[in-house]
Amino acid sequence: MGMFDYLRSSYDLGPQFTDVELQTKDIEKGFGGSMSHYWLCPAGYLYMIDYSHTADFVELQEGDEGYNSDKKFLNFTWKRNGVRGAVRPVMLSEYVRVYPGTWEGRYEDWPTLQLHLHYGKLMGYENITGQR
Numbered sequence: 001m002g003m004f005d006y007l008r009s010s011y012d013l014g015p016q017f018t019d020v021e022l023q024t025k026d027i028e029k030g031f032g033g034s035m036s037h038y039w040l041c042p043a044g045y046l047y048m049i050d051y052s053h054t055a056d057f058v059e060l061q062e063g064d065e066g067y068n069s070d071k072k073f074l075n076f077t078w079k080r081n082g083v084r085g086a087v088r089p090v091m092l093s094e095y096v097r098v099y100p101g102t103w104e105g106r107y108e109d110w111p112t113l114q115l116h117l118h119y120g121k122l123m124g125y126e127n128i129t130g131q132r
Contacts, residue, residue, distance in 0.1 A: 007098055009040040011122060016100055016111045026096040038090065040115075044122035046092060051085040091120045097128070 004023040012018050028034045037049040055078040060067040067075055096115045103110045108130055116123045 003035050004101075005034060005036045005038060006101070007038040007040060009098075010042045011040045011044050012042075013040075013113060013125060014127075017098065017113055021101040022098040023101050024096055024098045026094065026098075027090070027092065039087070040122060046090045046117060046120045046122070048088045048090050049085060050088055054081065054083045054085055055079060056081045089120050093118050 004025055005027045007022040007024055007027070008020070009018050009022065027038060028036060037051075039047045039049055041047060058077050058079045060075040060077060062069065066077060094117055096117060097112055098115060099110055099112045110129065112127070112129050112131065113125050114128045115125045
């Protein structure tokens with residue numbers, strides 16, 4: 001099991017790749033996947049969806065709802081703080097392989113696309129299923 005980045009495409013990449021959660025390890029190479037979320041807009045531009053600092057860590061105390069005395073380290077929750085997320089352009093020039101997050105068939109047949117991005121703009125893509 002590995003860590004992936006997630007991408008949702010509003011750009012028409014075909015029925016197996018549009019408006020479904022896609023996975024990739026190619027956007028943040030060297031980090032092994034950061035579990036970041038990305039969006040490919042209908043015009044073909046890549047954006048990062050950033051939810052940093054939108055919630056605060058709250059340690060639960062005895063008597064608080066959700067507090068469990070049997071848990072020594074897991075008595076906490078996250079509380080929204082009113083800060084909104086951000087959508088930021090990603091100026092990536094790279095070939096990025098993407099595939100649906102779930103697949104019911106054989107591993108060799110897992111649908112895979114290779115996206116060609118140049119400064120965050122989709123320049124083209126090709127189906128490379130079977131070439132993983």
